[in-house]
Amino acid sequence: MTYTTDQFTEMSQLLGGVKSEIGRFIVGQESAVEFSLYAILADGHALLEGLPGLGKTMLIRTISDVLDLSFSRIQFTPDLMPSDITGTSLIERDAEGRQQFTFREGPIFHQMVLADEINRATPKTQSALLEAMGEKTVTILGDTKDMARPFFVLATQNPIEMEGTYPLPEAQMDRFLCKILVSYPSRNDLAEISRRTTGADTVLLSKKMNTASLIEAQQMVKEVLLADDILMVAVDIIQNTHPENSEHDSIRQYVQYGSGPRGLQSLIRLAKARALMEGRYHVSIGDLKYVAKPVLRHRLLLNYEAEAIGKEADELIDLVLSTAGKGVLK
Secondary structure, three states: OOOOHHHHHHHHHHHHHHHHHHHOOOOOOHHHHHHHHHHHHOOOOEEEEOOOOOOHHHHHHHHHHHOOOOEEEEEOOOOOOHHHHHEEEEEEEOOOOOEEEEEEEOOOOOOEEEEEOHHHOOHHHHHHHHHHHHHOEEEEOOEEEEOOOOOEEEEEEOOOOOOOOOOOOHHHHOOOOEEEEOOOOOHHHHHHHHHHHHOOOOOOOOOOOOHHHHHHHHHHHHHOEOOHHHHHHHHHHHHOOOOOOOOOHHHHHHEEEOOOHHHHHHHHHHHHHHHHHOOOOEOOHHHHHHHHHHHHOOOOEEOHHHHHHOOOHHHHHHHHHOOOOOOOOO
């Protein structure tokens, strides 16, 4: 389906209304709000990293309310089993006393799922969630069941509390479209959070979209144009993260493995989502650079030398972006 310029403009305005409505309740955290919306529009999943109490759970719940989507929260613990996520088949008797299998859906069968502290569950349980994320189906006793549409998982992890945790392997991290860092709020934001949450007034959120309009928005993201020269800029960004191909000495010195094809796909999908929210039907170099850090920061595997001196992935990504698109009309 081909959309008109007016349709792109109308959808952009609708998405702007969604962002404004979220901002009526969520104070600050503009980057987390933006990239969560980008990931949803790109039909992907996001990994949120931040300290406890910064509003990660409230953020995704607020987004689900404004988009009028069903929400579930899974608290990951070491004793959580895969069936606690996906559901299980139980033997039940019908009115005539005959036994039959009845499937009881787990919390994964919602449109928006918060996987809280995903690194606290065992690898087997993590894999059950990640398989559902990748395939968007769940197989129980040979019976395959489709996930809801749209289906979005936002997983959180605590960056400082590592005791008793099972960090996600790099190959599993790659399944997330982007990794969003949640920082401390500013002084003014802290004061505003207190005003909104400790007073008698309650913020009532309006539903700005529904399932049908969100699926249409996801389809419009796919229709956003990507010129060949912009595509090659994206390819160059990815290739410059590879130590064997990079033109930057720091990449060759500190990066063990760079991003793969899935990183390129994620970069383009998020750039298209940003273009749509900005009211444009084509991707710019600015879009690629804007979304590059959340897309790539969990896809760069740094070596021991980088870890020893405290080298951050974002710093290396900045270096890659400093030469991206040179010679291309912006």
